[in-house]
Amino acid sequence: MTAIDPNGPVGVVGTGTMGQGIAQVALLAGHPVRLYDVAPGRASMAADAIVARLNRLVDKGRLTTAERDAAHAALQPVTELAGMADAHLVIEAILEELGAKQQLFTALETVVPEDCLLATNTSSLSVTAVAGALRRPGRFVGLHFFNPAPLLPLVEVVSGYATDASAATRVYDTAAAWGKTPVRCADTPGFIVNRVARPFYAEAFRLLEERAADPATIDAVLRDCGGFRMGPFELTDLIGQDVNAAVTHSVWEAFFRDPKFTPSQAQRRLVEAGLHGRKAGRGWFDHGEGASAPLPHTADPCQAPPEVTVSGNLGPAQELTELIAAAGIKIAYAEQPAVGVGQRPPAEPHGAILLPDGTELRLTDGRLATNTHGPDRIVFDLALDYRAATRIALAPGDRVAQQSLADAVGLFQALGKQVSVIQDTPGLVVARTVALLVDLAAETVSQGAATDTDVDTAMRLGVNYPLGPLAWGDRLGARWVTDLLDALHDLYPGGRYAPSLLLRRCAATGRTLLRPAPEGTGAETRKGAG
Structure with a gap:
């Protein structure tokens, strides 16, 4: 293990929800934490909020008073970046704006020790681009936590173009030492989760646009038949339509408007209307006081054939x-009928x-x-x-x-x-969604963005999918998935449904998408590769 010293100070810049959550994770791992925000007094307010959450954990029996007191004593709000001068790792969680992040890290370079690791919690910006302004970009890494950071186990460790392998390994091992499940990823748009997850939302929105079914019915089918914890309409109402749409648009632009990532017109209209979901009182569904949850279309009872x-x-x-x-x-x-030799x-x-x-x-x-x-x-x-x-x-x-x-x-x-009887639509709801998730996961692996095991781990832990998409593809068979996508591609030419080359190769050879670990190695060995 090459994790940073467990007693070494960790700096957190940015005191919003993510910054506070990351600080709490580092505190409970035993590190002194320096908390900084550019807005005067905000770091102290955030420290008070973190302590309040620690108190609630004590009340629930999840934390001892001694652990709470130790964490409280280790938490230090600072009023200047100079307060990070002894940090072993500084994690940034400020606004998603490239110029602001570059300005912050160039300032940090003049303050922190030469061996201090620098990390961004960005979910949409290029790690390579943020590091491009630095004197020593080799020590710069993406460290993408998922909200709420204290609860969700997944952390994406993202290597930019100039990131040193040793820096990525130290950050990976540090996240593991903090009790997280890290996965490695190259600096690809959306990293793993926000890249591979796009069809879960996009296909549901397309089905709505084609009037195949209503949002409540699509959600119910994906939950009750597909095994997903939430449907895409209720989930994006929870996330915020503006936030989800912005991520989708960012990934689409970063992939040079690849049709596989095309945003939804229906969602854009919601955002333009200010119907951002729960926080606005209305999105796909009405979340106002007294509003009842919409019911999916369910067929009346019918007699079964004998x-x-x-x-x-x-x-x-x-x-x-x-x-x-x-x-x-x-x-x-x-x-x-039997198929003879030479017969189709x-x-x-x-x-x-x-x-x-x-x-x-x-x-x-x-x-x-x-x-x-x-x-x-x-x-x-x-x-x-x-x-x-x-x-x-x-x-x-x-x-x-x-x-x-x-x-x-x-x-x-x-x-x-x-x-639920829906309109005649190619691939229905679950099948077309799963097939596209499998395809994007396979493409992510084939392009070297992440290993197969890391992709499946990220999708299970980051967005609670019932199966990793590659494992799901192996259960269905790469040939079945490829044939379904080819049929969709015939009906919707343009590239959105064209199967990836890796998926086609696996279909042709019978090879699995999720490769077995090389003989003599364990799953953990492969998981850390990349």
Whole structure:
């Protein structure tokens, strides 16, 4: 371990929510903390707020009085940057403005010791650009905490173009010594989390713009079927529409307006109207006093068919056959013709559930349910776990009979699922979102921005995804994800859905996206690589 001296002073510049949280983390790790803010008196006010939070931790039994008193004694507000003169590490958490950060760090260089590490908590600016104004950029690192810093374990350790490997390692080891879970990342726009997470929001907003479903229904499907803790509409209302939109726009611009990161017109209109979410009393939803939470669209009860036929393997939805049988619905199995040597495989890559009138019920593969070359079908969405899912989304083709749709709804209701019927849209809700998360995660790895394990760790801990996207891609199979994205790309040409090269290579070779650790090394060895 090359962490800084556990007794060495840590400086924190900026006393907003993040600055206070970072200071609390360093204090409870045993460091003396110097707290500075350019606004007179604000550092002292922040120190009082930190002590108040420590007192609440004591009241809750999470901190002893002795630990609280030691932390209180180690916390020192300072009125000038000269108060950082003995710091081993200084972390900046001021406004997201490049010029302000460069001015701060050039001033700090004249104050702190030569071996003092300098770190920015920026979430959107280039670490390389901030360090570009410094005399010694090698000791400068991105150290991106997630809010609230005392509670969330993830820290992204970002190496700028000129960052010394030893400096990044010292900061990484320091974060680990503080009880955090650090991941390494190159200085790429959005780093790991804010880069890979963009489709979670963007696809939901696009579905709304295409009138596939309303916000409450999209949120419910991603939560109850996809296993995400919050839906994107409720989450961005919590984050702030202005904040989320600004990050999206920053990443889009930094990637030279790559269509994979295109911002949402619908969200822009919210921001322009001042409807920034909870803090404004209204965003996608009404958060005013007495407002009730909107309900997702849920189909009325329907009668389940007494029997269905399963033709072929259902792929990622194969688990449904056991659930159907357990619900007391009779299953007949259709024989599949053998594929001889030199013969082409069937046009449909996966099987189908045939309803009594012969209508096909299929897991979405990225195509429309409305079929231009044959009978329409009904498609259903991908689930994280079909057994545990409490909701499923269905989309019928335009010519599907109402009785067929009622049979499909009744079938899933018999399995204990609420059903949301949405408009015929390629990839539905969960499948297209997950496929794009997998794709961006694979692209992040292929471009050397982070290791596969660090990407999955960051997405699980930074935004509470139920699975790391690469692990999710391996569960589905790179071929399945690639085929779904290719189908979307055919319908939406322009590049937004074009699969990454790594994803295509894995699909072609059967190689997993999340590579096993080299023989003789542990997971922790790989996790620290990069």
